[in-house]
Amino acid sequence: MSPGPAAALLAAVGAAALMADRLAAVAALAVVLLVVCLRAPAQRRAVYLFGAISTGIGVFVLSPFLWSSPEGTVLWAGPTIPVVGPLDLTTDELYEAGLNGLRLTALGLAFSAYALLLDHDRLVAAAGFARRSALAVALATRLVPSLERDAAGLSESVRGRGVALKGARGYAALLSPLVAGSLERATTLAEAMEARGFGRSASTRAPRVRWTTRDHLVLVVAAALIVAGALWL
Amino acid sequence: MALAAVSGLSFSYPSGRPALQDISFELEPGEVVALLGPSGSGKSTLLRALSGLVPHFHGGCFSGRVVVAGRDTRTVRPAELAGTVASVFQDPEDQVVMTVVGNEVAFGLENLGTPPAQIWPRVERALDVVGAGHLRSRRTVELSGGELQRVCLASALALEPELLLLDEPTSQLDSEAADRFLETVERSGATIVLSEQRVGRALELATRVLFVEQGRLLLDAPVAAGREWLAAERSAYVGACVPRTQALPASGERVLRLHGIAFAYGDADPVVDGVDLDIRRGEIVALAGPNGSGKTTLGKIASGLLEPDRGSVARSGRAFYLSQDPGRYLMRETALEEVALAVAGDLQRAQAALERVGLGWAFGHHPRDLSSGERERLALAAVEVGEPDLLVLDEPTRGLDPDRKRELSARLLEYAASGRAVLLATHDPGLPAHRRIELCVPGTQAPAGAREVRVAV
Numbered sequence: 001m002s003p004g005p006a007a008a009l010l011a012a013v014g015a016a017a018l019m020a021d022r023l024a025a026v027a028a029l030a031v032v033l034l035v036v037c038l039r040a041p042a043q044r045r046a047v048y049l050f051g052a053i054s055t056g057i058g059v060f061v062l063s064p065f066l067w068s069s070p071e072g073t074v075l076w077a078g079p080t081i082p083v084v085g086p087l088d089l090t091t092d093e094l095y096e097a098g099l100n101g102l103r104l105t106a107l108g109l110a111f112s113a114y115a116l117l118l119d120h121d122r123l124v125a126a127a128g129f130a131r132r133s134a135l136a137v138a139l140a141t142r143l144v145p146s147l148e149r150d151a152a153g154l155s156e157s158v159r160g161r162g163v164a165l166k167g168a169r170g171y172a173a174l175l176s177p178l179v180a181g182s183l184e185r186a187t188t189l190a191e192a193m194e195a196r197g198f199g200r201s202a203s204t205r206a207p208r209v210r211w212t213t214r215d216h217l218v219l220v221v222a223a224a225l226i227v228a229g230a231l232w233l
Numbered sequence: 234m235a236l237a238a239v240s241g242l243s244f245s246y247p248s249g250r251p252a253l254q255d256i257s258f259e260l261e262p263g264e265v266v267a268l269l270g271p272s273g274s275g276k277s278t279l280l281r282a283l284s285g286l287v288p289h290f291h292g293g294c295f296s297g298r299v300v301v302a303g304r305d306t307r308t309v310r311p312a313e314l315a316g317t318v319a320s321v322f323q324d325p326e327d328q329v330v331m332t333v334v335g336n337e338v339a340f341g342l343e344n345l346g347t348p349p350a351q352i353w354p355r356v357e358r359a360l361d362v363v364g365a366g367h368l369r370s371r372r373t374v375e376l377s378g379g380e381l382q383r384v385c386l387a388s389a390l391a392l393e394p395e396l397l398l399l400d401e402p403t404s405q406l407d408s409e410a411a412d413r414f415l416e417t418v419e420r421s422g423a424t425i426v427l428s429e430q431r432v433g434r435a436l437e438l439a440t441r442v443l444f445v446e447q448g449r450l451l452l453d454a455p456v457a458a459g460r461e462w463l464a465a466e467r468s469a470y471v472g473a474c475v476p477r478t479q480a481l482p483a484s485g486e487r488v489l490r491l492h493g494i495a496f497a498y499g500d501a502d503p504v505v506d507g508v509d510l511d512i513r514r515g516e517i518v519a520l521a522g523p524n525g526s527g528k529t530t531l532g533k534i535a536s537g538l539l540e541p542d543r544g545s546v547a548r549s550g551r552a553f554y555l556s557q558d559p560g561r562y563l564m565r566e567t568a569l570e571e572v573a574l575a576v577a578g579d580l581q582r583a584q585a586a587l588e589r590v591g592l593g594w595a596f597g598h599h600p601r602d603l604s605s606g607e608r609e610r611l612a613l614a615a616v617e618v619g620e621p622d623l624l625v626l627d628e629p630t631r632g633l634d635p636d637r638k639r640e641l642s643a644r645l646l647e648y649a650a651s652g653r654a655v656l657l658a659t660h661d662p663g664l665p666a667h668r669r670i671e672l673c674v675p676g677t678q679a680p681a682g683a684r685e686v687r688v689a690v
Binding site for chain 2: 041043138139154156157159161173184185191193195202206
């Protein structure tokens with residue numbers, strides 16, 4: 001499948017998950033996306049899956065206490081907190097929390113599949129009218145594995161000096177050098193791109209494989225998924 | 234007519250640090266020029282001036298003229314010079330734009346407006362020339378540093394430039410791969426300016442030598458005359474700079490014993506398999522072998538950063554590890570604080586360590602403001618300051634100029650003589666060692682972990 005239709009399909013699944021109101025439908029979309037993500041190499045997919053799933057769990061755990069619903073059966077009644085109000089847990093709140101958690105997980109998984117499995121270069125090439133923007137998105141997508149590699153390297157350099165990184169504060173110390181490193185890399189990359197003629201007028205494109213019938217069909221399916229998500233799921 | 238002419242070039246970065254002072258020379262078509270000098274002397278800046286990146290990209294105070302192929306770099310953007318000029322920078326990871334190797338090589342051709350029908354044939358030709366044809370469909374994030382360097386060279390050669398600027402392009406390659414790399418460069422037919430710390434190779438390839446120090450051009454001569462000047466003025470640059478090893482102490486206490494070590498990354502084949510290694514106090518042991526033979530992995534296992542899948546590790550005392558990437562020693566706001574990290578903030582010891590590596594002037598500098606070679610020395614100081622019982626150094630001469638390499642050699646001998654031990658993972662045969670252990674790439678000439686042990690010097 002060409003990366004353009006594949007990206008459109010992933011975006012459509014993510015959008016459908018956001019618009020769908022039925023827990024089972026959103027869960028099914030999330031499971032499909034999870035299965036797709038599992039096609040990526042284990043080492044690369046781990047950080048993405050952790051991010052997508054832990055975000056969803058976070059929403060599921062926290063949102064019942066931040067949003068109150070008068071409907072449903074009360075499962076637990078807690079104290080009243082100033083400003084926040086009464087702390088309780090109802091079946092309706094649990095349902096909404098599950099739905100929102102799954103929506104976020106599905107969205108995260110759609111992005112993970114995009115980052116892990118798509119050929120971003122061909123996506124950039126396909127974007128004839130907005131190549132710079134597409135290239136920026138492709139480079140930003142590579143930021144996650146770059147940061148992961150940098151963090152591992154910085155942590156190793158500290159441990160290699162006999163210093164242990166302990167607790168959240170220890171790992172928080174990596175943040176500043178990570179951000180600075182990203183900025184430095186961005187500058188170096190921009191310099192390398194300029195030296196290779198990026199930004200010149202009258203650039204051309206290497207010939208690419210044309211879309212097949214299946215690619216066109218995928219676009220139709222993607223559009224149908226969005227409609228289904230809005231109307232029926 | 235000269236392909237490039239530099240006249241009265243002076244340049245200071247926006248920080249005010251003068252990088253180049255009153256430099257003048259010309260480059261004739263087909264010349265191969267070795268650009269030598271200590272780290273931080275201005276070699277990289279001079280290469281960037283030839284490609285127009287200085288001053289366009291970096292800003293700063295620029296005076297004099299640089300004319301390349303009849304175009305003044307002050308009035309022409311670097312992107313417009315691309316194609317006429319091509320550059321390969323020091324760190325290949327920081328210059329890769331695309332996700333797939335073939336697309337990476339095609340990137341420059343597309344920018345230059347190459348007719349589409351010519352792009353893939355030129356990409357394939359360039360990859361074949363550097364011996365990387367088999368990598369065309371691979372993802373760039375999956376390549377080793379050495380493979381990436383070849384891909385970067387292919388990206389430059391695909392442009393068929395008149396002037397090829399190479400900034401320490403073999404820093405991540407083993408000796409054999411570096412030789413092949415430079416042979417490929419020589420065959421390109423372009424005018425080449427090669428900044429290289431492996432001076433012997435650079436001089437074999439070059440027809441002319443430039444020597445830069447503190448931003449000034451001290452030498453511009455044909456190779457033969459250049460060798461004479463270097464022998465008289467900078468002897469470390471023409472060999473005979475490695476101090477002989479001292480006699481190995483009778484039998485020091487064992488600081489490390491590796492037995493039957495095997496390790497694989499994830500589900501891949503083992504990188505090392507069945508390796509035995511003993512290191513005693515007073516010893517310097519060098520792990521040699523081509524890219525991918527497991528030198529780094531074994532160094533990390535020796536220092537406790539990796540646990541082996543199989544086999545046992547017995548360590549007596551502390552082991553510290555110096556990574557081959559100096560970009561990892563940038564945790565603190567000043568060089569002094571960075572070095573003090575390993576000694577619980579002891580600034581006096583940190584000062585002494587910085588002075589030992591010639592960075593006494595950089596106490597208050599941010600580590601990111603240092604040049605690549607200076608960062609290498611900072612990293613060495615940051616690890617060595619802790620005076621561990623076993624010092625594991627991974628490619629410690631990467632980016633070091635010959636003078637600094639000589640100092641490092643002397644320092645290693647001194648370190649071992651003080652009753653500690655050193656394990657080196659290195660491509661550099663010039664570093665002193667009591668034993669050299671040759672590791673083989675698994676599945677090639679010999680089984681993984683096969684080794685030949687010999688006493689050096």
